[in-house]
Every structure is written in structure tokens, then in C-alpha cells.
Amino acid sequence: MVVEEIVLLNAEDEAVGTAPKAASHHRDTPYHLAFSCYLADTEGRILITQRALGKRTFPGVWTGSCCGHPGPREGLRDAVLRRLHDELGITDDTLAAASLAPVLPGFQYRAVADDGTVEHERCPVVRAVVPSGGAVRPNPQEVEAAEWWTWEQCLDLAGRPESSPWYRLQLAELAPLGPPLDWPDAGTAALPPALAW
Template sequence: MSTSTQTITAENVIRLFPDVNPSLAGAHKVPQDDRDLAGYDEEQIRLMEEVCIVLDENDVPIGSASKKVCHLMKNIDEGLLHRAFSVFLFNSDNRLLLQQRASEKITFPDMWTNTCCSHPLGIPGETGSELSEAVQGVRRAAQRKLDQELGIPAKQVPLDDFRFLTRIHYKAPSDGKWGEHEIDYILIIKADVDHQANPNEVQDAKYVSQDELKSMFQDSSLKFTPWFKLICNTMLFEWWDHLDTDLDRYTNETQIRRM
């Protein structure tokens, strides 16, 4: 899961990827006869039109491209990088809400992962070049996607309750065609919420303790998203131990962790 060795700069990205729009807003329509998406779920194909924020390796926005363009391995292997977020939602008993991705998902179907993982979009309110502005953008995106994927009302996850910990830069294939190459903003929130999964996004959801999650990792019949395993193996359990004591010491990191 090493990142691209080529330096990712605005100049290189614009030269290599004609599909990248140097502005952030705008539609990226996926043609109905797109061969890359033939045979996939209709709603998931529509979501491939979403506008992701294309970055240089220092998390500075270059422009935008469709979710489809950003997730093709042929583009990832040439250095196309975008912004993402991962939410870890704990209830008042410090149990973590996991989701199992739907079979309809184009990338990483059927895999267990953290509460919600997605992308801020190249739209007003979710973008930002400065870190503080970008963090607020991913908080808004997280609130939006928790509702869309898990039916969690926005009022139960207020923006100011999302705690930003760090950013990780990682690269991971899903299959031969699709994958991820992201600078992923890690958010933790503690809240007791109502949730009802959108079956096109999530096939199962459940709360787990640390020991229960570790037992799941030992079950060879279960599959996990690479970013979730990466975060768990390096940072999550330490954060979990400090949820109610001194989590502040882990928040608001300015350096990007390269993984």
C-alpha cells in the first residue's frame, strides 16, 4: 500500500489527466455507455459522477474529477490523488459502530469497515486549501454521508462534535480495475444515534468493543477494507483507550502520515 513514487504536483496532474477540471465545482457526467461501469448497480454508477477534490501530495487542491476517474487503478498508478475522510463513531459505552459495505458497491464490496468512509465533494462548504477550512469541509461531508449511508440525523452528529485527529496518505487496490489513493481525514465522534442502513450502501451495521473487533480480525471468513485495517493496526486502539481521558493529545495533527 505504498504511495506513488512520482511527485504529485498540479503541473504533473493537469498534464497527465485531461479529465481533471482545474476548478473545483462542476459536473462530471459519466456516459451511459461507459464500458468501465458496465454491469454495475445503477445507483452506484450515478454516484460515480460525484465531484472529488484532486490534490497534490501536500493536500493542496488542484481541481476536481469524477469519482470514477479518481478510483481507476490506471489513474491511481500514475499519481492521481484525492481527498477523503473516515469517521469512527462511538456510543456512550465506547463501542464502535462498524458497517459492512453493500454488495452493490463498486469498490471494496462486502467488506467490513469503520462507521463511514467517503469523500468531501468539490462543492461550496466541503472544499478548502487551509487545514482548518478543509477540516470543516470534511465535517460537513461526514454529516451528509452518515445520513445518506446510515440514516443518522444531522442533529445527532453536530459538526462541532467531530474531532479531527490526523490525515493519512495511502494507496490500496480493490481489484484489477478499481482502488483508492487518498489523503484521508480521520474523524472521531462520540454520540448515541439512531441509524437505519441504506441497503444500497450498507448491508449490515453493528457496535463492537475492542475485544470483539480483534476477534473479528481473527475470523478468516470476514474481509476488511485496507484503510480500516491500516488505521486499526497503527493508531485506533490507542485512541480508543484514551477516548474519555486525554484524546486531545492526539487531535489536530498538522503533519500528513504517509502509509
């Protein structure tokens, strides 16, 4: 069995080592590298997901399209495409046509779940645009539900307690940018030193 590893960071967002993902999320979770992705279609809708009820951290919360942890020496673009495939079942053909852009490259947060588990991540936010009508086949171990929502529905979710804490923080920064297809490409200069595009 392959053990998924996370990249540990120092205060300057430089890689200082790795650790097993499952064993690292607890009440004193170390600061580490992650990402969030908002999957938009060409009509401007966003795929909103509910985390699987069996997830160890933040089960059942509603959040963006997918999130994950870049592996050691894995670029952000490759990590996003890997998770879109593994978590949401997006086909290789659709991924090949996807347009990816960092929209909040400097995002980071710390959040505590009801059971005391901490997330503490440098978490660049990426928008991926795919053609409308593409099939989504969520992995039930990762995703309880997945629905295409209008931007107005996404904004409404940010004010509700069933949304994830990182979603609420991200939407506070994304809302002033306008609807998803208007979000500017923020470029790669502000990505953490530990993470290539």
C-alpha cells in the same frame, strides 16, 4: 443528476483540481481527498459496517462506520455529518448532539482491490460520539450491514481478511491510543492544506 466530484491532490496535499468520483476510481486512481469516520456511542462501542455488495470498489468488506469524499470547498466536519446522514440515516437531532474530533488527521493510504481498482487517498480519520441508543437506518446502496461492536471485537476484525485494507491500517494507529472514548483530539493543524475543518 448531480455528479459527485472528488478533490485531486498534489504531493503536498494541496488541491489541484476536481474530477468525477465514479470515473476516477480505476487501476490508476489519482491521489485525492477522502475521510473515514468511526461512530462511537457513550458506552464506547463502535458502529462497524459492511460495504454494500453492489459497491464498485471493495464490495462486502467490513470497515469503520462510514467514509466519503469531501466535495470542492466542503469542510471536513460538514462532509462527515453529510455522510453520517446519507449513508447511515443518522437523524439531524442526533447529529446536532454529536461530538466530532480529528483523531488521525495525517492518515493516508494506497490499496488495490481484487479487481485491480486502486484507492489512493489522503484520508483524515474522525471520531464522532453520539448518545447510546440512537437509531441507525443504513442506506442499502451503501451499507449491507451495520452493527455496534465492542472495542475488543473491532481489534479482532483488524486481523481478519474480510476487513478493508484502510481499516487494518487505521487500527494499527488507533489501537495504541486505547478504547475509542480515550482517543485524543489531534486538532486540525495536521489536516491537509486542501481541507478545512
